[in-house]
Amino acid sequence: MIKKILLSLFLIVSINGFPNNPKTYVCLKSNSIIKIDGKIKNAEWGQISWTDDFVDIEGVVKLIPEFRTRVKMQWDENYFYIAVELEEPHICATLTKNESVIFHDNDFEVFIDPDGDALNYAEFEINAFATYWDLLMDKPYSKKGNANTEWNFNGIKKAVFIDGTINNPSDTDKKWTIEIAIPWSCFCDDPINVKKPKSGENWRMNFSRVQWEYFIADEKYIKRINQKTGKACAEKNYVWSPQGSINMHIPEKWGYVRFSDKHPVKSKNWIWMNFDKKKSLKQWDSTFCFLQNHSIRGILIQAGVEQLKEIIPIAKNYNIEVHVWKWILNCNDKDIIKNHPDWYVINRNGVSCLEKPPYVGYYRWLCPSNPEVLEYLKVQLKDYCKIDGLKGIHFDYIRFPDVILPEAIQPNYGLKQDKEFPEYDFCYCDKCISSFKQKHGYDPSKSEDPSQDSLWLKYRYNSISKIVNELADYIHSFNKEVSAAVFPTPEIARTLVRQDWNNWKLNAFFPMIYHNFYYKNIDWITSATNQGVINLPDSVSLFSGVYIPVISADEINSVINAAKKGGAEGISIFDINAMTPEHWEKLQK
Numbered sequence: 001m002i003k004k005i006l007l008s009l010f011l012i013v014s015i016n017g018f019p020n021n022p023k024t025y026v027c028l029k030s031n032s033i034i035k036i037d038g039k040i041k042n043a044e045w046g047q048i049s050w051t052d053d054f055v056d057i058e059g060v061v062k063l064i065p066e067f068r069t070r071v072k073m074q075w076d077e078n079y080f081y082i083a084v085e086l087e088e089p090h091i092c093a094t095l096t097k098n099e100s101v102i103f104h105d106n107d108f109e110v111f112i113d114p115d116g117d118a119l120n121y122a123e124f125e126i127n128a129f130a131t132y133w134d135l136l137m138d139k140p141y142s143k144k145g146n147a148n149t150e151w152n153f154n155g156i157k158k159a160v161f162i163d164g165t166i167n168n169p170s171d172t173d174k175k176w177t178i179e180i181a182i183p184w185s186c187f188c189d190d191p192i193n194v195k196k197p198k199s200g201e202n203w204r205m206n207f208s209r210v211q212w213e214y215f216i217a218d219e220k221y222i223k224r225i226n227q228k229t230g231k232a233c234a235e236k237n238y239v240w241s242p243q244g245s246i247n248m249h250i251p252e253k254w255g256y257v258r259f260s261d262k263h264p265v266k267s268k269n270w271i272w273m274n275f276d277k278k279k280s281l282k283q284w285d286s287t288f289c290f291l292q293n294h295s296i297r298g299i300l301i302q303a304g305v306e307q308l309k310e311i312i313p314i315a316k317n318y319n320i321e322v323h324v325w326k327w328i329l330n331c332n333d334k335d336i337i338k339n340h341p342d343w344y345v346i347n348r349n350g351v352s353c354l355e356k357p358p359y360v361g362y363y364r365w366l367c368p369s370n371p372e373v374l375e376y377l378k379v380q381l382k383d384y385c386k387i388d389g390l391k392g393i394h395f396d397y398i399r400f401p402d403v404i405l406p407e408a409i410q411p412n413y414g415l416k417q418d419k420e421f422p423e424y425d426f427c428y429c430d431k432c433i434s435s436f437k438q439k440h441g442y443d444p445s446k447s448e449d450p451s452q453d454s455l456w457l458k459y460r461y462n463s464i465s466k467i468v469n470e471l472a473d474y475i476h477s478f479n480k481e482v483s484a485a486v487f488p489t490p491e492i493a494r495t496l497v498r499q500d501w502n503n504w505k506l507n508a509f510f511p512m513i514y515h516n517f518y519y520k521n522i523d524w525i526t527s528a529t530n531q532g533v534i535n536l537p538d539s540v541s542l543f544s545g546v547y548i549p550v551i552s553a554d555e556i557n558s559v560i561n562a563a564k565k566g567g568a569e570g571i572s573i574f575d576i577n578a579m580t581p582e583h584w585e586k587l588q589k
């Protein structure tokens with residue numbers, strides 16, 4: 001429970017862009033046997049993502065560390081593995097006796113609090129000689145904690161590899177790298193008393209690099225002394241997750257490492273596309289061959305039942321999954337508009353989206369609370385569910401019309417939506433109002449500010465979640481998978497379009513992490529992806545949707561890496577028409 005509260009706090013904080021929000025990392029299950037020799041070999045670590053580069057401990061943005069430090073992690077039944085890379089032109093060390101105070105040298109430090117209670121957390125320090133110190137804190141020093149230096153990481157394996165020379169100031173070194181394997185059994189006994197993590201569990205951790213100032217004299221590295229104090233100049237502290245002050249002993253500020261049962265895999269990439277009627281079957285064959293050769297493993301295609309039946313056997317030859325891409329609540333079916341105008345959503349001014357579609361002419365949306373709408377959608381999907389070889393159904397437009405448009409889209413409509421305006425706020429249809437009233441005893445449309453009414457917001461989140469989950473149950477009964485294109489993070493999705501998608505029971509999510517819609521850069525793909533991943537069960541897949549028109553060919557592989565770093569299994573390209581020959585050429589094979 002505590003973990004849940006912390007996690008939701010963290011989400012709120014990170015949305016607000018608070019500079020000291022904890023970092024997160026998805027730690028995958030190892031595929032390989034890892035020899036602890038200090039070398040970060042491709043065969044062992046190649047498919048594992050790096051953490052973000054370390055930053056100044058106080059989170060001061062201006063103080064970018066001089067030398068890069070970063071970490072990779074993975075785990076198996078017996079061990080937690082850490083690989084560390086520390087760029088360093090002058091590798092040096094003095095301490096050779098284990099259990100001495102290692103941070104008097106340049107060092108690397110690991111802090112682990114398995115259950116996240118900020119009590120009984122372990123610390124490990126290591127220098128370039130691989131001399132180490134390990135200890136257990138019962139609580140932080142600020143709370144009069146004691147360091148138990150008798151405590152040991154029993155059975156820990158560690159090794160340092162020096163890419164350069166140690167204690168030789170006459171040359172320039174490249175880096176030192178460390179491999180550490182910590183047995184889960186280290187945490188089993190009192191007072192930590194924690195078992196190997198289950199998939200989906202988050203552990204609090206942080207990593208720190210202590211960097212002293214040296215000068216060279218008599219062919220030796222000498223620590224620089226502050227003339228005023230007569231002591232060594234203060235060390236620099238570079239960390240993975242910023243602490244906000246020069247103090248590692250605030251476990252509440254550490255990052256979250258989420259353990260996942262998933263193994264690292266080559267990324268699985270998808271593409272959104274329309275069925276092209278002009279293509280012959282032979283041309284479809286070339287298309288699927290081309291997609292396979294360019295790392296596309298699945299397509300999300302708008303097509304009719306008969307069209308799908310034609311192309312599915314061809315796609316199968318190239319191991320490409322076919323999922324039909326269906327608009328769900330946005331409905332421009334003439335018969336429905338004519339015969340069931342009452343199925344459509346109504347805004348807070350009492351105006352139907354049929355009468356006055358918000359933003360664009362095709363913005364005609366069915367009310368998710370209406371049971372007849374559910375039945376109509378089942379009928380629409382039934383024939384697809386019966387197609388042999390169709391792997392799944394991909395929902396799009398499964399939400400309310402945007403009560404608030406993505407920030408960078410608002411100017412296109414001459415809008416500044418700094419709050420919920422009534423003309424974009426749906427569904428105030430009779431059915432919704434009366435069923436809410438029955439449950440909660442009042443009419444939400446009479447509230448002074450319905451956007452602040454959490455019960456009314458929740459009612460609408462739930463009405464979408466309910467129709468999604470009922471349709472998913474229906475489709476699953478045909479042994480088909482269900483996925484959805486959703487807004488970039490659960491938080492943004494709730495705020496803009498009332499999608500509470502981390503409560504939807506689907507097989508996969510394709511959040512549309514279109515960074516330019518939100519005035520963000522490519523780095524944002526990592527954090528947005530991660531917010532989805534940490535809020536979904538581990539068995540559910542997430543693929544980051546990317547908007548190709550604003551991504552250059554040279555950037556496409558960094559986009560894939562950004563998504564994978566956030567814990568995605570790959571990307572989904574929007575869309576096939578936006579891909580240039582240069583994009584295809586650069587796409588990872």
Ligand SMILES: [Zn+2]
Pocket residue numbers: 345346367368369370427428429430431432433
């Ligand atoms: Zn309604």
